[in-house]
Amino acid sequence: MQDSSIQRLVLAGAILLGVIGAGSLGYTLLGGDTWTLGESLYFALITVSTVGYGELHDVGTVPGARILTGALILLGSGALVYFQSNITATLVEGRLGKAFRRRRMQREIQSLKGHFVVTGVGATGRHVIEELVAVNQKFVAVDIDLARLERLSAELVGGNMLFVHGDATQDVTLVDAGVDRASGVVAALSTDHENLYVTLSARNLSPTTRIVTKVIEPEAKKKMIIAGANATVSPTIIGGLRMASEILRPDVVQFLDQMMREKDQTLRFEEITVEQGSPFAGQTLRRVPLRGVANVLVIAARDAEQGFVYNPGPDFRLEVGSVLIVIAKPSDVARARRLLLGDKSRGG
Numbered sequence: 001m002q003d004s005s006i007q008r009l010v011l012a013g014a015i016l017l018g019v020i021g022a023g024s025l026g027y028t029l030l031g032g033d034t035w036t037l038g039e040s041l042y043f044a045l046i047t048v049s050t051v052g053y054g055e056l057h058d059v060g061t062v063p064g065a066r067i068l069t070g071a072l073i074l075l076g077s078g079a080l081v082y083f084q085s086n087i088t089a090t091l092v093e094g095r096l097g098k099a100f101r102r103r104r105m106q107r108e109i110q111s112l113k114g115h116f117v118v119t120g121v122g123a124t125g126r127h128v129i130e131e132l133v134a135v136n137q138k139f140v141a142v143d144i145d146l147a148r149l150e151r152l153s154a155e156l157v158g159g160n161m162l163f164v165h166g167d168a169t170q171d172v173t174l175v176d177a178g179v180d181r182a183s184g185v186v187a188a189l190s191t192d193h194e195n196l197y198v199t200l201s202a203r204n205l206s207p208t209t210r211i212v213t214k215v216i217e218p219e220a221k222k223k224m225i226i227a228g229a230n231a232t233v234s235p236t237i238i239g240g241l242r243m244a245s246e247i248l249r250p251d252v253v254q255f256l257d258q259m260m261r262e263k264d265q266t267l268r269f270e271e272i273t274v275e276q277g278s279p280f281a282g283q284t285l286r287r288v289p290l291r292g293v294a295n296v297l298v299i300a301a302r303d304a305e306q307g308f309v310y311n312p313g314p315d316f317r318l319e320v321g322s323v324l325i326v327i328a329k330p331s332d333v334a335r336a337r338r339l340l341l342g343d344k345s346r347g348g
Contacts, residue, residue, distance in 0.1 A: 012083040019079045020044050023072040031062050048076030109140055109162055109178055117142060117177045118186045119168035119198050121152050124214055124235060125188035133157060134266055135330040140177040142168045169197035171205065180206045187213040187229070192220040196227055203228025269299075270333045272340060274322045279342040286314035294336035296328035 023044035028037050035043075047069055115138040118128050125141070132139045133156050141163040143149050153161035166173035168189060179185055179202050187198040192215060199213050213229040215221050221232045245253050259267040274281055280288050290296050301312040303322045318324075326333065 008089070009083075009086040012079070012086040016048070016076075016079040016083045019072070019076050020048055023047065023068065023076070026068045026072075027065065030064050030068065034062060044072060044076075047072045048080055105162055106176075109164070109176070112138055112140065112162075112178050113181045114183045115139055115178065115181070116184045116186065117174070117179050117182045117202075118188060119143075119174075119177075120187070120189035120194075120214075121145075121148055121163075122188070122190055125186070126152060128186050128188060129161075130156065134260075135268060138162075140164060140182075142166065142173060142177050144168070169194055169201065171201050174198070174201055174205055179209065182206065182209050184210040184212065187211065189214070192216050192223075196220070196223060199224055199227040199229045266329060267327060268330060268333070269325065269327055270330075272296075272324045272326060272333065272336055274318050274320055274324075274340055276320050277342070278318075278320070278340050280318055280340055281320045283318055284314060285312055285316045285318065288318065288340070290324075290326070290336055290339070294328070294339055295332045296326040296336045298324050298326050300325035 020041070021044075024037065024041040027035055027040035027043060031040070116132060117140050118125050118132070119142045121129060121141050121143045125143070129139065129141060129152065139162070141149060141152070141161060143163070143165070144167050146165045149161075149163045149165060150159075153159050153163065164173055164177045166176065168174065168187075174185075185198070185202045185206075187195040187202070189195050189198060195213050195215070199211055202209060202211050210231075211229045212231045212233060213224045215224055215232045215234050216236075218234070221234070224232045242253070285298065285301075290298060298312060300308055300310045301316055301318075301322060301324050302308045303319055308325075309316060326336065328336070
């Protein structure tokens with residue numbers, strides 16, 4: 001909208017300048033040595049602007065001069081009105097457009113439930129958001145830098161990213177992001193004390209929301225857990241493990257990179273929980289057509305008694321609360337979840 005307004009303004013300006021330039025040239029050609037180019041330009045300007053301080057000297061004696069003046073008044077006034085209206089439209093659309101987009105964004109955020117809140121869209125937060133976009137998860141980004149939010153929105157989702165511009169360490173900002181209705185919160189600000197504030201605030205506002213907090217210094221991990229974080233992540237440790245894996249198992253790393261980054265064949269490790277009311281609760285894994293119907297590969301399972309079972313056999317019994325760790329496309333994972341819930345269509 002803003003780009004089209006600017007284009008119309010440039011066009012209107014070009015038309016207005018073209019009319020003035022043509023009028024100046026016309027007076028110069030008609031008058032010959034009677035008027036200088038400066039006098040012709042001045043008269044064209046006051047004619048188009050309808051100020052009309054007075055005619056050029058000898059206008060009545062120059063054939064066609066007054067006809068040109070009449071034409072210039074008609075064309076110039078129209079071009080001037082068109083230019084002024086576009087200036088007004090550009091200013092109004094810029095301000096009102098932004099206000100409208102903010103209101104629309106606020107309404108969309110208020111309607112969300114079970115989404116994710118990512119505080120801080122710097123180097124770490126950006127990668128979190130890229131993954132959420134890749135797996136089609138709803139989220140709200142929070143950052144104090146409006147330009148960075150708008151740039152990220154334009155780059156990742158064509159300007160349609162939901163975000164809150166504000167200080168994530170303030171309760172009111174987290175409330176605006178719907179943290180009390182969120183499934184998870186990622187604290188990815190640049191310092192430990194900022195992330196500690198976010199963790200404390202988020203836990204106070206939502207006792208059950210899962211909170212994952214970035215830590216810089218190793219000693220901050222314990223504080224984050226005490227403050228309410230369910231898990232902490234150290235970019236330094238993750239980076240070190242990645243470097244070790246590149247040395248020890250490069251093919252595995254290449255496979256995982258391809259799995260995560262291939263746009264058309266996005267694969268993810270996901271978890272699927274057997275919910276209350278599932279028709280497959282109490283059934284063995286062989287009775288669940290996950291491979292045939294949903295095209296997911298079960299690589300591990302967990303229940304309250306056994307903990308994690310790697311590569312569970314067909315006799316593994318599913319109970320309410322059992323968690324299956326699978327590898328599949330996000331769309332297939334959604335189909336598998338519907339299947340376990342007893343969707344008659346089985347996600348087809």
